[in-house]
Amino acid sequence: MxxxxxxxxxxxxxxxxxxxxxxxxxxxxxxxxxxxxxxxxxxxxxxxxxxxxxxxxxxxxxxxxxxxxxxxxxxxxxxxxxxxxxxxxxxxxxxxxxxxxxxxxxxxxxxxxxxxxxxxxxxxxxxxxxxxxxxxxxxxxxxxxxxxxxxxxxxxxxxxxxxxxxxxxxxxxxxxxxxxxxxxxxxxxxxxxxxxxxxxxxSHPEMDEINWMLKTMIERIEMEGYLPNTSQAVLDIGEEEKESALQHHSEKLAIAFGLIKTNPGTTVRVVKNLRMCVDCHSAIKLISRVYDREIIVRDRAHYHHFRNGACSCKDF
The missing domain is CATH 1.25.40.10 (Tetratricopeptide repeat domain)
Incomplete structure (x- = not known):
């Protein structure tokens, strides 16, 4: 003992x-x-x-x-x-x-x-x-x-x-x-x-509101037929984790913030230093139609003008 x-x-x-x-x-x-x-x-x-x-x-x-x-x-x-x-x-x-x-x-x-x-x-x-x-x-x-x-x-x-x-x-x-x-x-x-x-x-002080808008935005475009495209997600994680990561891409967050902060009908402009992925491109087309907004995204390669569910790049 x-x-x-x-x-x-x-x-x-x-x-x-x-x-x-x-x-x-x-x-x-x-x-x-x-x-x-x-x-x-x-x-x-x-x-x-x-x-x-x-x-x-x-x-x-x-x-x-x-x-x-x-x-x-x-x-x-x-x-x-x-x-x-x-x-x-x-x-x-x-x-x-x-x-x-x-x-x-x-x-x-x-x-x-x-x-x-x-x-x-x-x-x-x-x-x-x-x-x-x-x-x-x-x-x-x-x-x-x-x-x-x-x-x-x-x-x-x-x-x-x-x-x-x-x-x-x-x-x-x-x-x-x-x-x-x-x-x-x-x-x-x-x-x-x-x-x-x-x-x-x-750490943005309005992050809770941004996340709420992001969630609402995704739910609305899913009703219009949106399906996450994980083909370009290279991380070795499960499918659900890939879909969650796609939802939080910077352009989606920026658009959610823009929808909160601007009046209906106002053009939302986003600038990023990387090329937009296929999933974000498809999602933003639907967002422009669902929210009746013109959305302009400048990425590393193009200016994308989204309006009424279509993009000026003709889906590059």
Whole structure:
């Protein structure tokens, strides 16, 4: 029987009465406890996780930061969503390190508690050298920002710690600024530090409305006979994923935005630097007819004037 028990956990309130605590195997290691915790991921039974929790307490492994961090994550996972218990566990972790704090911050955000995520970050900053924020801290924290002022402060911490060049942090920062409608700041960050255009596009403050229009647009042209043409989709993914990717091509997104922002009958103009695919060409012909709009798309090779279900290029 493994009998080692850390003194730091003697006052910890056990999650289950002693008689319900499972018998311990003859030998326990960090990996065996992590494996036990992994078995609870697909379970909605809080009792099951509490039993593993008891084992961790009895063996003193709450001091192991990988074990305690994984335990916190297990309580807050999407099936259990018990953030209160997760934070209770965190309170008793001796000298939590960067890994544990990062887990707690992410759990708070995943459970729609951005305030608690920020509170955890503040504790992290003052906790000592063992818990310094790193490149894994800030992408999550930037998503937890509730306003531009808070976002600017977090961005300042990123720069101060010399982490501004990290791609994930940079993308999260661009997304944060764009999400609050600060497109100039997002563009400045993109230009100065580099970034991905997808991040800027999908962080548009009206993205929900654009997606709604895109969905409506596709449904309406499907009623007119539209079928996705995946013949030019080269990614090694399933047919449904290919169709979803086609729906979000840039020209379709741009047209959806144009339909939202312009009056009926107004010409919609789109410019792109790549050649339009066959699927988009077929879809836009139908969109022009269904919405009674003239749509002009300039791609790398042609000017396409769509009107009443036909294109000036005669389907090139």
């Amino acid at each position: 493994y009998s080692s028990t850390a003194t730091t956990t003697t006052n910890y309130p056990h999650p289950l009465p002693p008689e319900t605590t499972p018998e311990l195997p003859s030998k326990l290691t960090q990996q065996s406890l992590l494996d036990l915790l992994n078995t609870t991921k697909c379970s909605t039974s809080l009792q099951c996780l509490k039993q593993v929790h008891c084992v961790i307490l009895r063996t003193g492994y709450l001091e192991d930061h990988y074990v305690s961090g994984t335990l916190v994550k297990s309580y807050a996972n999407p099936r259990l969503k018990n953030l209160d218990l997760a934070l209770k566990v965190f309170e008793y972790v001796p000298k939590p390190n960067t890994f544990v704090f990062n887990v707690v911050i992410k759990c708070c955000l995943d459970n729609n508690e951005p305030c608690k995520a920020m509170e955890s970050y503040c504790k992290m900053v003052v906790a000592g050298t063992n818990s310094r924020p790193n490149k894994f801290t800030y992408p999550t924290l930037l998503k937890a920002c509730r306003g531009v002022r808070e976002g600017v402060q977090v961005h300042g911490h990123v720069v101060k710690r010399g982490l501004g060049g990290d791609g994930h942090i940079r993308s999260a920062g661009i997304q944060m600024y764009a999400g609050f409608g600060c497109m100039e700041e997002a563009r400045r960050m993109f230009d100065e530090e580099g970034g991905e255009w997808d991040v800027v596009c999908y």
